[in-house]
Amino acid sequence: MIIKKKLIKQNEERKKENLIGKVFSKRITRKKFLVDSLILSLGGLFLGNCKSSNNVKKDKRIIVIGAGISGLAAAYTLNNAGYEVIVLEARNRIGGRIKTINFNGFKMDAGASWIHGTTNNPLYAFTQENNITTIATYADPSYLYDVDGSEITYDDWKEVEKNLEYLCDKAYDYPEKSLEEVSDIVEHQLSLSDRMRRLYYGAVRTEYEIPDGGDGKELSSIVLISNDSFPGDNVLFPDGMEKVTAALAKGLDIRLNRFVTKINYESDSIEIFYTDSSNVKDKISPYSNGDFSSLSNEKMVKADIVIVTLPVGVLKRNIVRFVPELPSYKVEAIERITTGSMNKVFLYFEKSFWPDDGYFFEYFKEDYENMMVFESFSTMGIKNILLAFLAGKQSRMAEKEDIPTVKELVMNELKSMFGTSIPEPKDIYKTSWYTDPFALGSYPHIPPGSNLSFADKIAEPIDNRVFFVGDSTTSDYLSTAHGAYISGISAANKIINL
Numbered sequence: 001m002i003i004k005k006k007l008i009k010q011n012e013e014r015k016k017e018n019l020i021g022k023v024f025s026k027r028i029t030r031k032k033f034l035v036d037s038l039i040l041s042l043g044g045l046f047l048g049n050c051k052s053s054n055n056v057k058k059d060k061r062i063i064v065i066g067a068g069i070s071g072l073a074a075a076y077t078l079n080n081a082g083y084e085v086i087v088l089e090a091r092n093r094i095g096g097r098i099k100t101i102n103f104n105g106f107k108m109d110a111g112a113s114w115i116h117g118t119t120n121n122p123l124y125a126f127t128q129e130n131n132i133t134t135i136a137t138y139a140d141p142s143y144l145y146d147v148d149g150s151e152i153t154y155d156d157w158k159e160v161e162k163n164l165e166y167l168c169d170k171a172y173d174y175p176e177k178s179l180e181e182v183s184d185i186v187e188h189q190l191s192l193s194d195r196m197r198r199l200y201y202g203a204v205r206t207e208y209e210i211p212d213g214g215d216g217k218e219l220s221s222i223v224l225i226s227n228d229s230f231p232g233d234n235v236l237f238p239d240g241m242e243k244v245t246a247a248l249a250k251g252l253d254i255r256l257n258r259f260v261t262k263i264n265y266e267s268d269s270i271e272i273f274y275t276d277s278s279n280v281k282d283k284i285s286p287y288s289n290g291d292f293s294s295l296s297n298e299k300m301v302k303a304d305i306v307i308v309t310l311p312v313g314v315l316k317r318n319i320v321r322f323v324p325e326l327p328s329y330k331v332e333a334i335e336r337i338t339t340g341s342m343n344k345v346f347l348y349f350e351k352s353f354w355p356d357d358g359y360f361f362e363y364f365k366e367d368y369e370n371m372m373v374f375e376s377f378s379t380m381g382i383k384n385i386l387l388a389f390l391a392g393k394q395s396r397m398a399e400k401e402d403i404p405t406v407k408e409l410v411m412n413e414l415k416s417m418f419g420t421s422i423p424e425p426k427d428i429y430k431t432s433w434y435t436d437p438f439a440l441g442s443y444p445h446i447p448p449g450s451n452l453s454f455a456d457k458i459a460e461p462i463d464n465r466v467f468f469v470g471d472s473t474t475s476d477y478l479s480t481a482h483g484a485y486i487s488g489i490s491a492a493n494k495i496i497n498l
Contacts, residue, residue: 068096
């Protein structure tokens with residue numbers, strides 16, 4: 001998820017007025033950050049530091065399905081408490097949707113990359129305890145460009161912010177409608193000029209649709225009034241977010257390339273069936289359900305407790321069979337949470353051509369439904385890389401296209417902002433999370449007509465034997481790395497306190 005607040009750099013008065021993120025600071029005040037209650041709900045144990053006083057092995061074997069941040073957090077906590085823990089991971093690496101790549105000598109996060117808020121954030125506390133370097137990133141200054149290539153003025157953006165504030169307020173009146181529907185209602189009420197209408201819809205695109213990984217018709221209006229962050233800075237990882245998962249994984253029994261096909265929890269011992277991932281990964285698609293019932297080379301391991309960290313996109317496709325079938329309330333909850341599509345396109349240039357002090361760059365074109373957001377890493381000392389964020393239909397389309405086509409798509413946007421004479425990138429890398437067989441989406445969001453309570457229903461354990469964790473299992477921090485981390489710690493502490 002990308003930062004949901006940004007302002008253009010126009011003049012020094014903006015800093016004096018301290019208007020950065022005005023709309024979003026208002027949203028934050030609407031949600032209490034009950035950290036003390038959270039810690040109490042986790043059994044009174046300090047998050048991420050739950051070591052057993054005597055480190056005696058407990059008599060229960062626990063299988064964790066998935067070595068993403070939620071599974072690793074759960075396994076880390078239980079291992080420290082003395083339990084026998086085995087992690088089965090379908091990929092040939094740990095991290096799940098945290099994936100750090102080496103892009104022309106620089107560490108870039110192809111998946112999750114931010115910690116959203118550092119104050120009282122348990123995940124940020126873990127990074128500090130483990131001496132993992134982070135760097136604060138800000139929305140200001142950002143550069144926004146109009147259709148004629150000129151910078152959008154500060155006064156114009158103040159007007160856009162005012163309209164967004166009104167939009168957020170009206171969302172309370174239409175919780176069952178889509179973001180697109182409420183945006184249209186507000187636009188009609190405001191009677192905007194053609195230019196301000198374009199800026200308004202462009203801002204909806206960049207401030208809500210892209211960060212939430214969907215087009216307006218795919219998202220509930222709830223995204224306007226919910227907040228999943230902690231207070232404080234948003235931080236990135238100059239050495240890659242893989243540092244976090246590596247610290248959590250240290251000393252754990254992690255078995256890679258194990259794709260779980262069935263979880264049988266009807267007897268005293270839970271039976272987890274799995275096969276080599278190479279047997280199934282080419283059969284999994286977001287467009288069809290796979291049939292793995294005929295696999296003859298399945299292996300099985302038994303456990304007393306299983307922790308399921310499967311992304312909601314995988315759960316929705318019934319790729320992993322549960323015996324007996326999941327309770328109807330949980331099946332409904334899984335159906336009522338949607339998986340989003342947000343992809344990244346990294347571009348490496350021989351020389352930068354964008355303002356060195358800028359964090360984000362956006363082009364407010366007529367076709368605002370296909371806007372994208374560009375992030376620069378210049379303020380982190382990386383001068384040659386730009387990152388484009390694509391979401392929704394545009395993101396899914398880009399996954400199907402080859403690199404030259406995607407490069408042309410992204411470069412046309414850059415040329416509209418910086419002129420046709422800008423250089424071509426020397427290298428390009430695109431992500432494909434929607435068609436990734438072990439993700440089937442970037443991160444979850446709430447579709448129209450649904451609500452956040454379904455995330456909590458996904459999280460409910462079955463008979464305190466089958467636990468569910470991940471970024472789709474928390475109504476407070478849906479779709480965030482810290483939400484996934486907290487869910488893993490929470491499940492582990494519940495098991496410890498059984």
